[in-house]
Amino acid sequence: MYRSHTCGELRPSHIGSTVTLSGWIQKSRDLGGMTFVDLRDRYGITQLAFNLDDAKELTEKARKLGREFVVRIEGEVIERSSKNKNIPTGEVEIKVTSLEVLNGSKIPPFTIEDDTDGGEELRAKYRYLDLRRNPVQDKLRLRNKVSLETRKFLDSQDFLDVETPVLIKSTPEGARDFVVPSRMNEGQFYALPQSPQTFKQLLMVSGFDRYYQIVKCFRDEDLRADRQPEFTQIDCEMAFVEQEDILNTFEGMIQHLFREVRGVELDAKFPRMTYDEAMERYGSDKPDIRFGLEFVDMNAVTKNKGFSIFDDAEQVLAINAKDCAGYTRKQLDKLTDWVRRPQIGCKGLVYLKCNADGSYKSSVDKFYSQEDLAEWAKAANAEPGDLLLIISGDLDKTRKQMNELRLHMGDELGLRNPNVFKPLWVIDFPLLEWDEESNRYHAMHHPFTSPKPEDMHLIDTDPGKVRANAYDLAMNGVELGGGSIRIHDRDVQSRMFDLLGFTKEEAEAQFGFLMSAFEYGAPPHGGLAFGLDRLVATMGGSDSIRDYIAFPKNNSGRDVMIDAPSPLNNEQMKELGIKLQ
Secondary structure, eight states: OOOSSOTTTOOGGGTTOEEEEEEEEEEEEEOSSEEEEEEEETTEEEEEEEETTTOHHHHHHHHTOOTTOEEEEEEEEEEOSSOOTTSTTTTEEEEEEEEEEEEOOOOOSSOOSSSOOOOHHHHHHTHHHHTTSHHHHHHHHHHHHHHHHHHHHHHHTTOEEOOOOSSBOOOSSSSBOOEEEOSSSTTOEEEOOSOOHHHHHHHHHTTOOEEEEEEEEEOBOOOOTTOOSEEEEEEEEEESOOHHHHHHHHHHHHHHHIIIIIOOOOOSSOOEEEHHHHHHHHSSSSOOTTSOOOOEEOHHHHSSSSOHHHHTOSEEEEEEETTOTTOOHHHHHHHHHHHTSTTTOOSOOEEEEEOTTSOEEETTGGGSOHHHHHHHHHHTTOOTTOEEEEEEESHHHHHHHHHHHHHHHHHHTTOOOTTOOOEEEEEOOBSEEEETTTTEEEESSOTTBOBOGGGGGGTTTOGGGOBBSEEEEEETTEEEEEEEEBOOOHHHHHHHHHHTTOOHHHHHHHHHHHHHHTTTTOOOEEEEEEEHHHHHHHHTTOSOSGGGSSSOOOTTSOBTTTTBSOOOOHHHHHHHTOOOO
């Protein structure tokens, strides 16, 4: 027997018991006559005690143990004389009577401690060692709990867990596909699914009216903190439902998860906001509503005063940073440098300080009188002590830039508490968006999203104004999930493909199987997919999803631990009928 108990299990009630433990050596302390060793497994730490006077040979053997050695011990549970209140096992220790080294260890490249000295790249290379650390294990425990409670909730709502294929057909819409060559069909390729979208719709046609799957998806796109080339979705679909049914169902699921996993009670009813309102107030379709700093339209009070940067701009926007008029010139210069970074792209930043004596100080004083600046303050509901930060330019670009500045100020002012959770449904997205480069419309969500019935009359005359029967759930500035009511009529789906620039032949080649299915009694249906990685990271109060994935990729899409991707040998290439150019 390797162990009778785990290293996090023993308590004063076990005193006098003989136990067997196995685990890794965390650290040891040689105090002359006594040697103490901390033994660790994923459940906790237990202190081992070796007395030189009682067991000289055993104590000398213990002194040779290095960090991360794997050992098995037997001994008696005794009361600890110097108790450690910081760990659950801190009232007891083991008086060791037998010690066996199961495996030695090289000196680890970084310390296996909560606060490690290892850099990100080094820890990624030795991820199997990084995974021994408590903070990383805690994140994966959180992920496991979320997955488990998701399954419990969906099962209670009569959803069926159905697996869909991983080797599928490549489609041109959305992000780039990862493709897989077929040896048996030389010159042809599978694609890895970006989502099980068409399959879950086919399951609705098949009569499975409530489907879910916790499923791997793949997208070949540029990476960042909340993106990985392979990611996990909680993928769901329902038949005979309208938008309200789906929103109510998955509000319930998110409330269940936060209650059971985090002990947090979310709002009984999640607020809703249209896409247009979200863009106007926050410049984002996933706004963080934990704090204010909403946009103020300054066009009416800033233009036609001879300041060309405002006069020539399509949009002048401000945010009101309350009680920040005390910002120094150095702080304001730092903010200006921040918005000028290539990632943000502003040409500059204008400010207005509302001084305590009722006067105003701005970086563009020479163009505006005190009366003009008082109008600025009035437009933004600014009071003495407040600071206005102002950006101008093209409408869409300025909104995006101001959104970044708003989030940055939220961080600077401590307004984005990671332990506060504010969900928001964003609804009524545009069905289509115009792409200047390709000179055609693209689906904002995907080609199977249904238009709002009341906007159908605009499909042929003004398609850019058609709203989608689509919805996203945002929380704390993160898109947790999104979905839509689907098209279930072949004629409407065909019109959608026409709008997106598909020829009849292309639509048939890519999606003929789905169009054909719609001719055999397709029910009204809709669904939603949550990003499990993002959901868990948000629940854990983190911006990055990587620590919540056991073996993540880096920013270049590489697994530096196993050195993937890597070249194929010539024999494999020949067998697959592939030549590199």
